[in-house]
Amino acid sequence: MTETPTPSPAPVRRRQSGWRRLGRAFLPRASRAQAIVAVLCALLGFAVVTQVRSTRQNDLSSLRQDDLVRLLDGVTRQADLLELEATKLRSQQTELESGTDKNKVAQQNAEARASTQGILAGRLPAEGPGIELTVYSPSGTIKASTLFNILEELRNAGAEAIQLGDRRITASSYIVDTAGGVIVDGTVLTAPYTYLAIGDTQKISLALEIPGGALAAVHALGGSTSLTSGTKVTIDATRAPSAPQYATPQPVNKP
């Protein structure tokens, strides 16, 4: 194993000399060089400690002026942006709230209209002050036209909801003569015929009993009638309106 290369002596010498120089420098000697180095090192240590302490103490006070200005600028701009966003959101909130209110009012209106029109169209049961009129036809002389006259009289007197027999009378109701009685809206009714009508009771009574009026015509034909008015007449017959096939609402131009 004589071929094994021996490490060259030079690096060893340099290495030793490096450590030796360091060791020699560390030996305490009262030389001018050591004194100067000591003083400067003390200065450095002092400065480092001071700086570290001031850095830890407060983040902002150690910043330079333009950094602070930039920081302030950024914060101000961010605050402006946030303020803008807050304003936008607030107006959006107001909008939504007023929108909800508007919707609520519109819904209430629509509900009120629906109930009104439901009564007028015969879609909803109704109750209120009104009259009950029964027409007896002992000899079968009371025909559809007489019944229709009574109905017209009721309408003229302002009856808001009318029921004949068990049929709700609407704008499209019809009365047709038949052998055993009359047909009202496809249902056969036999005497006695009972009208229920809601409206101004006095007005309706007056209109019916007027001389030469509807009831007089019944009496003239050999029939008899009984008319009672009450503060609470209940009309519970309803009729499902069919959707119009040809007529559509005319668009209303809003002002």
Add this chain to the structure above:
Amino acid sequence: MIALIGLVIGVVAGLILEPSVPVVLQPYLPIAVVAALDALFGALRALLDGLFDERVFLVSFLSNIIVAALIVFIGDQLGVGSQLSTAVVVVLGIRIFSNVASIRRQLFRA
């Protein structure tokens, strides 16, 4: 040895006295510390090279500090203070690294 003792004395003095940095010096102290560190490592390198001279060390230490502070001061006046102090720190950091590399080569041959 005495240098280490001086360093310890400085640190202890700083801890005991708890000095607050004057506002005027606040931007310059960190730069001055980095410059002084650079001078210190340069001196250590010179020592290992056998070229150490206390006069050179004193002058380089002080001039490093002064020049670094001056650059930052001028930068502050020109409105590029933070950029220039970054530049100074980068340059001094590179120098410290190269000095440390040289010291390492001297001591460990690696």
